[in-house]
Amino acid sequence: xxxxxxxxxNVQYADGTESLKNINLNVQAKQVTVLFGPAGGGKSTLLxxxxxxxxxxxxxxxxxxxxxxxxxxxxPDLNVIALRRKxxxxxxxxxxxxxxxxENVAYGLRVAGENRRFNLNRVVEQSLRQxxxxxxxxxxxxxxxxxxxxxxxxRLCIARTLALEPEVIMLDEPTxxxxxxxxxxxxxxxxxxxxxxxxxxxxHNTQQAARMADQAAFFMQGELIETGPAEQLFVLPQDKRTExxxxxxxx
Amino acid sequence: xxKRIPFITSRRxxxxxxxxxxxxxxxxxxxxxxxxxxxxxxxxPAISWEFLTAMPNDGMRAGGILPAILGTFYLTLGTALFAxxxxxxxxxxxxxxxxxxxxxxxxxxxxxxxxxIPSVVYGLFGLGLFVIFLKFGTSILAxxxxxxxxxxxxxxxxxxxxxxxxxxxxRTVSISLGATRWQTIWRVVLPESLPGIITGVILGLERxxxxxxxxxxTGATFFLPRLPNSPMxxxxxxxxxxxxxxxxxxxxxxxxxxxTVLVLLVFVLGMNLIAAVIRSRARARRKW
Numbered sequence: 001x002x003x004x005x006x007x008x009x010n011v012q013y014a015d016g017t018e019s020l021k022n023i024n025l026n027v028q029a030k031q032v033t034v035l036f037g038p039a040g041g042g043k044s045t046l047l048x049x050x051x052x053x054x055x056x057x058x059x060x061x062x063x064x065x066x067x068x069x070x071x072x073x074x075x076p077d078l079n080v081i082a083l084r085r086k087x088x089x090x091x092x093x094x095x096x097x098x099x100x101x102x103e104n105v106a107y108g109l110r111v112a113g114e115n116r117r118f119n120l121n122r123v124v125e126q127s128l129r130q131x132x133x134x135x136x137x138x139x140x141x142x143x144x145x146x147x148x149x150x151x152x153x154x155r156l157c158i159a160r161t162l163a164l165e166p167e168v169i170m171l172d173e174p175t176x177x178x179x180x181x182x183x184x185x186x187x188x189x190x191x192x193x194x195x196x197x198x199x200x201x202x203x204h205n206t207q208q209a210a211r212m213a214d215q216a217a218f219f220m221q222g223e224l225i226e227t228g229p230a231e232q233l234f235v236l237p238q239d240k241r242t243e244x245x246x247x248x249x250x251x
Numbered sequence: 252x253x254k255r256i257p258f259i260t261s262r263r264x265x266x267x268x269x270x271x272x273x274x275x276x277x278x279x280x281x282x283x284x285x286x287x288x289x290x291x292x293x294x295x296p297a298i299s300w301e302f303l304t305a306m307p308n309d310g311m312r313a314g315g316i317l318p319a320i321l322g323t324f325y326l327t328l329g330t331a332l333f334a335x336x337x338x339x340x341x342x343x344x345x346x347x348x349x350x351x352x353x354x355x356x357x358x359x360x361x362x363x364x365x366x367x368i369p370s371v372v373y374g375l376f377g378l379g380l381f382v383i384f385l386k387f388g389t390s391i392l393a394x395x396x397x398x399x400x401x402x403x404x405x406x407x408x409x410x411x412x413x414x415x416x417x418x419x420x421x422r423t424v425s426i427s428l429g430a431t432r433w434q435t436i437w438r439v440v441l442p443e444s445l446p447g448i449i450t451g452v453i454l455g456l457e458r459x460x461x462x463x464x465x466x467x468x469t470g471a472t473f474f475l476p477r478l479p480n481s482p483m484x485x486x487x488x489x490x491x492x493x494x495x496x497x498x499x500x501x502x503x504x505x506x507x508x509x510x511t512v513l514v515l516l517v518f519v520l521g522m523n524l525i526a527a528v529i530r531s532r533a534r535a536r537r538k539w
Contacts, residue, residue, distance in 0.1 A: 053423065053426065056426060081429045082429075084426070084427055085429040088428075091420070091423075095421075095423070097425065097439055098443055098537075098538070099439075107425070107428055108428040108430075110438075111425075111431070146538035146539065147538075160428065161428075164428070
C-alpha cells in the first residue's frame with residue numbers, strides 16, 4: 001500500500017544549490033524506503049519537502065504534488081503543524097534541544113499544549129522504551145541531554161519523534177557520526193519500528209542502504225535515476241549509473 | 252646542526268613577542284587600575300553611613316548624597332522599564348522574523364547611527380519631545396524616557412547578536428517537532444540567549460546611569476530639599492550632582508567630591524560585575 005505518492009515534484013532553492021527534477025516516487029507503508037546516492041543528489045531536499053521544513057528555506061520553485069493519504073501536502077493552506085507531527089524527522093548530527101533528557105522527549109507534546117504530568121510521564125517512558133534507551137537513562141531523566149553519548153543522543157532523537165506517534169519517520173544520515181555498535185542498535189530499533197511505521201531512510205553509505213532497504217531509490221544530481229525493491233535494485237540495477245555507484249566506481 | 256639554529260631563534264622571537272603583547276595589555280589596563288585606586292584613596296574618607304543615607308546640607312558642602320543616589324537608581328529603573336521590553340521585542344523581530352530587505356537594512360543602519368549620536372543631542376531631543384511637547388516637565392519620567400531612547404540601540408543590537416548566536420539547528424528541530432515559530436523562540440531561543448541579553452541590558456543601563464547630558468535638560472535638578480515622590484518630580488542624580496559640586500559650588504570640600512565619584516564608580520562597576528558573573532555562569536552551564 002502506498003503511504004506517499006510523489007508526482008512530478010520539482011524543487012529549486014533560490015541560491016541554486018541542491019534541487020529536485022521531476023521526481024515520481026511511491027513510498028510504501030510499513031516498509032523501509034532508502035534514498036541513496038552521491039552527496040548533493042537531492043535526498044535531503046526531498047525529506048525536507050515531505051515535512052514542509054522547506055518552508056523555512058528560500059525555495060524558488062516548487063511544483064508537482066505529494067499525496068499522503070490522498071491529501072496534497074504541498075497545499076499552501078495545509079496545517080503544517082499537524083503534518084510535522086505525523087511525519088517525524090531524525091537529523092544527521094544528533095540534533096538535541098538544549099533541554100533535559102525528559103524535556104527533549106516531551107517537547108513535541110508540550111508545544112501541542114499537553115502539560116499534564118501523568119500523560120507526559122507515560123509518553124516519555126513509552127517512547128524511550130521503544131527507542132531502547134529507557135534502561136540507560138531512567139534514573140537521570142533531568143540531566144542535560146548533552147551528557148549522553150553520541151549513540152544515546154541519536155536514540156533520544158528517535159524517542160522524541162516517537163512521542164508524537166508519527167505515521168512516517170524520516171532519517172537523514174542518522175548514523176554518519178556514530179560508531180558501528182551504536183549504528184547497529186539504531187538499525188535494529190528502526191527495523192522493529194518498521195513493522196508499524198513508514199520509514200524513509202537516507203543513509204550515508206551504500207552498505208547501510210543495502211542493509212536497511214525494503215525499497216530503494218537512487219538519486220543523483222536532483223534526479224531519481226532508478227527505484228525498485230531492494231533485492232532487485234542492489235543485485236540487478238537497470239541503469240548504468242546505479243550499477244556504477246553501487247559497485248563503487250564513483251561517489 | 253645548521254637546521255636547529257632557526258628553530259631556536261624562532262622560539263626566542265616568539266617569547267619576545269609574548270612579552271611585548273603582555274606589556275601592551277598591561278599598558279591598556281594600567282589607567283583603569285590607577286583610576287580606581289586613586290578614586291578609592293581620595294573618596295573613602297568621605298564614605299560613611301551618613302554620607303550614603305542623609306540629605307545634603309550647608310549648600311551641599313556637608314551631609315549626605317542620598318537624593319542623588321536614589322535619583323540615579325530611579326532613573327536607571329525607569330530606563331530599564333522603557334527600554335528593555337521594546338528593545339528585546341525589536342531584537343526578536345530583527346533576528347527571527349525580519350526578511351533581509353531594504354527596509355530592515357535601513358533599520359539596522361539607523362540603529363548604528365543612533366548609537367553614535369552624542370548624548371547631548373538626545374538630551375535636547377528629550378527636552379523638545381517629552382518635557383515641552385508632551386508636557387511631562389523636567390521629571391524622572393521625561394529623563395528616563397530620554398535615557399531609554401539613548402540606550403535602545405545598544406540593547407537591540409546586543410540582544411539581536413545573542414539571538415543569532417543560538418544555533419539554527421535548534422530552530423529547525425523545534426519546528427520539525429510541530430512547534431510554531433513563536434513557541435520555538437519562547438521555549439528554546441529566548442532561554443538560551445537570555446544571559447547574553449541580560450549582559451547587553453546591564454551594559455546599556457550602566458552607560459545610562461553614568462550619563463549627564465541627556466538628563467541635564469529633562470529631569471536632573473541642582474538641588475532638591477526633599478526626595479522625589481512621583482515620576483513627575485525632577486530628581487538629583489549622581490553624575491549631574493558631581494558636575495554641580497565640582498564646578499558650581501565654591502568652597503566644596505574635596506573629599507565629598509571624591510566620595511561622590513566613588514559611589515558612582517561602585518554603582519557602575521557593580522552593574523558591570525553582575526553582568527560578568529551572569530555571563531561566566533551561563534558559559535559554564537552551556538553544553539553546545
